Amino acid sequence: MHDSDNDSRDFSSDEEENILFPDKRAVRNDVFSGKLEEHTDDQHTDDEQSDGDEDEEKTYGIYNDPTERGIEIEDVHPNASNNESSENQEGKSISDEAELERRKQEKLKSIKKFKAAKKLKHKTGVIYLSKIPPYMKPAKLRQILSRFGEVDRLFLKREDDQTYKQRVKGGGNKKTMFKEGWAEYIRKKDAKLCAITLNGNIIGGKKGNFYHDDIMNVKYLSGFKWADLTEQIAKENDIRQSKLQLEISQANKLNAEFIRNVEKSKMIKNIKLKRNVDTDEDVRRSFKQRRITSTRTAAPDSQKQEPSKQLDSVIYNLF
């Protein structure tokens, strides 16, 4: 169940398009490579710790929907569900639905906190997979990667629709193929271990396994966080949202103006009715009119377009 829940997110196409990492990584490498990479996970400097905090916040900013987050967390941590059941017993005695709803929210919040706290204890590590074995599904890959430690988020990029169509058209396999992917380990250590062990090696396992002989290509992305992947999309979404708000408020101003004008025109009409004036006023404002065109013989020449020479030859050849 855990896997399937994650799968649905793994396929999400939102993250697919603008995945960003190269520049960020380069910069970070410059800054940290000298000193920080040599530290083991337990010996963080304060500097790095605070940096990590920022990253976590960003991550949660992206997942606006608490329920989606919640489900996943419940599955990952059995402790969390214990918490829940104790609260549930209390909840039964309260019949009020609103109260229940509130409790649910609280529960979710506490789970979130718990999760955040747990994550904070360790520094997360991200690995990059430049090739995914043909037709391997996220669930299977997660299983393989989980050998080295707890995997949190996993994102695989699907192949283009175009290539997929071409493959199917040419009689190829109809399963989805993934091109590349990223995985996040809860512990940095595991990520590094995974990269060292798995990179350039076959997947192994039982001899007869379908993926036994596939060679993996894994790179540990040092100084790189999951948030860096989604940062650009989140930023764009934010910009779009604020732009939308701005535009709506502008449009509302226009609307208000329109409503005022409608009321004014009603007033003027009423006044006219009372005074028994029914002549139209002279023009107050004139608008630039849009162009009229015509191809009719009867229409004035100013509206017509000049016919090209090619057309004349067509006409000559026609009749």
Added chain:
Amino acid sequence: MYNDFKSLGLSKWLVEALHSMKITQPTIVQKACIPEILKGCDCIGGAKTGSGKTIAFAAPMLSNWSADPSGMFGVVLTPTRELAMQIAEQFTALGSIMNIKVALVVGGDDIVKQALELQRRPHFIIATPGRLAHHIMHSGEDTIGGLRRVKYLVLDEADILLTNTFGKDLATCLSVLPPKEKRQNLLFTATITDQVKALKEAPRVEGKPPVFSFQVEDLDCLAIPKALKTEYLLVPEHVKEAYLYQILSSEEYNDKTVIVFVNRTVSAEILRRTLRLLDVRVTSLHSQLPQKERTNSLQRFRANAARILIATDVASRGLDIPAVQLVLNYDIPANPDTYIHRVGRTARAGRSGESLSFVSPKDVSRIKAIESRINKKMDEFTKVGDTAVIRKALTKVTVAKRESLMAMDKEGFGEKRKQQRNKGGIKRANKALETKNK
């Protein structure tokens, strides 16, 4: 004079086929044109929209073809893909008893498939000029060889085909057809343009009967069907969407079938998204959709799965959708004749229909031009008032419109076309350079 198709001189099987399609009474155009075409005259047919022009050229061609069923008998050129499909359907339906083979050669479809189809020597080719020209330029002799023996050439909606837009492609198409003396040319149009007039007055080739022209002179006065109600509504530019939504959801119109015409593909897309966000069953038809979607949405509209069709002028000509009750001109067309074609989508073949035009401050002179063209004053539309719009639609629609604009921005609507246009610009620049260098 003639009261049924048989007395017009059509073959027996064709009369039966027409009967089975519930077409028994020939219309005026058909009565006039069919005997002349059967005689072998070139023909220029002018008739208002929805008067049965398609049958007027299809029937005599099929009748003559059945006497000697040879491959590549006739070519029909139309300005839009949807119209070509509709005509192809009618040909197939009429000729199915005689095992007719009709090839549809339109853009947006598989080129290779079409070429193969052409190699099989279909009896009739229904085409749009651009794609046919492409085949002529790029395919071998075995594909297009049959075109050299074609006996009929039909230009449907000739007024628009004989403009600069299609001129180049038409010239290419004509280059492989047999010379003008050896084929029969049929022109059908609802507007008489300079070009059509020039054709009518063109000197005759020796040994050929004179051109038969029908209603060419007095066509201008009979523009729109009598049973059509024409109305207008004065609307400021920026609240048009709100009015549209309010009208479409008003009691009077909330179950009617409506076509909304706009001038630009972008506005069609905005409207479609906005109305979709507001839970209106709506579909759209414009040139920036992939052909598959174009066909689909037209089909959905025909089958009444969507009540409202938002369309640009690709849908303004020839399309026969009997159930349309209201044509709404969201934008006013520059050409008064386009207005006539647009409103011609309703009130077809003697039915009644309504048309409503949104008039923004900048469109007044256009409306005046249209009124003088159709010889009729429009009435003011009063079924939906300002208060209702303000109270029920304005805020909702404004938000929906902005949201759809954002979504379009995100998905990059229109980017592809822009790129293609740029590419064209580069090509042109290169060509200019080459000629300069020479």
